[in-house]
Amino acid sequence: MTEQNIISAPTPVQGTPEASGELTDLLGLMARLRADCPWDQKQSNHSLIPYAIEEAYELGEAVQADDDEDIKSELGDVLLQVVFHCQLYAEQGRFDISDVISTLQQKLIRxxxxxxxxxxxxxxxxxxxxxxxxxxxxxxxxxxx
Incomplete structure (x- = not known):
């Protein structure tokens, strides 16, 4: 994890959060889920693979149906998979979401x-x-x- 790229180490949110639409708040929410939800605590990058695949297919179906509400929901589910995987890898000290974003930016430019x-x-x-x-x-x- 590169210090200059870190969005900020997510601090688990306290209390009941509001849906702010901000990435940093989403990262804090994910950190809270990992800290306090038994199901989320048990997950690994490997256990999440089927969910990532399923959500990609569901997004494709939503786009085919051209249903804006369903598309937003399914895009959120795909984003959850990205955020969840990034949280797990950050916990392992391997990389964080900032590294993923930077890698994507480099690839798009290249x-x-x-x-x-x-x-x-x-x-x-x-x-x-x-x-x-x-x-x-x-x-x-x-x-x-």
């Missing part, structure tokens, strides 16, 4: 040279080809490590 560099990609098809090339290069580099 995979969009037509936006952030001088590459001139003229249409969606060219962007997709370049994205796939960059992704393949990343996988090769990872395999070489």
């Amino acid at each position: 995979r969009h040279p037509h936006v952030f560099e001088a590459e001139n990609l003229v249409d969606e098809a060219a962007v997709k080809v370049r994205w796939d090339e960059i992704k393949a290069e990343e996988h090769q580099a990872a395999a070489a490590r």
